[in-house]
Amino acid sequence: RIHVEPMQSSIECYLDAYKAHMKSGNTYSNAVWCSSVYNMCCLWSGKELNAVVDSMKDTMKELKYHKNFVVLTLMKPTFRVALRLIGQSDAPASQQDNLTNAFGETFNEGNNAGKYASLLHTMYFAKLSEALIFRELNEAEDAAEEYFSVDRFGFLSPVMFFGKFYSGLVSFWVARETDDNDRKESKKWIKRGVECKDKIEKLSVSASTWNFENKLYLLQAEEQFCSRNFERAETLYDAAILSSKMHKFVNEEALANELAGHFYLETGRRNKSVHYFSRAFEKYNEWGAVAKASALTEYLDESER
Numbered sequence: 001r002i003h004v005e006p007m008q009s010s011i012e013c014y015l016d017a018y019k020a021h022m023k024s025g026n027t028y029s030n031a032v033w034c035s036s037v038y039n040m041c042c043l044w045s046g047k048e049l050n051a052v053v054d055s056m057k058d059t060m061k062e063l064k065y066h067k068n069f070v071v072l073t074l075m076k077p078t079f080r081v082a083l084r085l086i087g088q089s090d091a092p093a094s095q096q097d098n099l100t101n102a103f104g105e106t107f108n109e110g111n112n113a114g115k116y117a118s119l120l121h122t123m124y125f126a127k128l129s130e131a132l133i134f135r136e137l138n139e140a141e142d143a144a145e146e147y148f149s150v151d152r153f154g155f156l157s158p159v160m161f162f163g164k165f166y167s168g169l170v171s172f173w174v175a176r177e178t179d180d181n182d183r184k185e186s187k188k189w190i191k192r193g194v195e196c197k198d199k200i201e202k203l204s205v206s207a208s209t210w211n212f213e214n215k216l217y218l219l220q221a222e223e224q225f226c227s228r229n230f231e232r233a234e235t236l237y238d239a240a241i242l243s244s245k246m247h248k249f250v251n252e253e254a255l256a257n258e259l260a261g262h263f264y265l266e267t268g269r270r271n272k273s274v275h276y277f278s279r280a281f282e283k284y285n286e287w288g289a290v291a292k293a294s295a296l297t298e299y300l301d302e303s304e305r
Helices: 012-024 027-044 049-065 069-086 093-102 109-113 117-133 137-151 158-178 183-206 209-226 230-246 250-266 270-287 290-295
Strands: none
Touching (some): 012 027, 027 069, 069 117, 117 137, 117 158, 158 183, 158 209, 183 209, 230 250, 250 270
């Protein structure tokens, strides 16, 4: 029931399950699986990033020790996103080699993931979420195409809930960028965004306002931005920011502020955008995403940096 109860507290059940399995000696399968799900949920629910990275490293070492390359495949893309957010993905080559050695020199991510649709689902989600956060449009579009190609399998997992949210945001973003060049392509992406928004809305109503209200507001804001209903979009961006704050998703509070900043910037209101970019900068730093925060400085006035 992780999607029903407040996520920041309910994910602790995976940690409790991990400890229970470790005590019973079941370290190969259930224990490490619970630990990997716990780590991924910690990342996307906004737990402090440096602690998440440390926990991921411990889990991945266990996976390597037990030769559980399937779950290791599941974790590696998410681990890379976390490293990039805290500014460690550009480490010197020697440090990158050490990570590879620690987690398996002979491990081939592509060969393993190709056998498991659920792993592809997780890998593509990691790619599209990273590309969205770091504003890499082409990479986001390509990853979203891959994500939607496997999303038809409908995995019921925490990754699925976050995947609907991020793939919806990417869809509305791509739709705006292609609107002037290819109307048919833009409509395809709008349709995808609306479908993701509708699924999040159902979860907000039937499962948990705490976990999904803020996500719904942000998707609605992006949809109204696409429709050029700017006044309505303004209200929804502010609602998404407030709901994220109330429900303690600091990462999504940062994201909502950033997307509001881009909205005001792209609609010709740079002075107003600076306020939202400044708040995004603060919240990304609070989350521990110092590399992402640093990338926002180009949007800030000198006095805000």
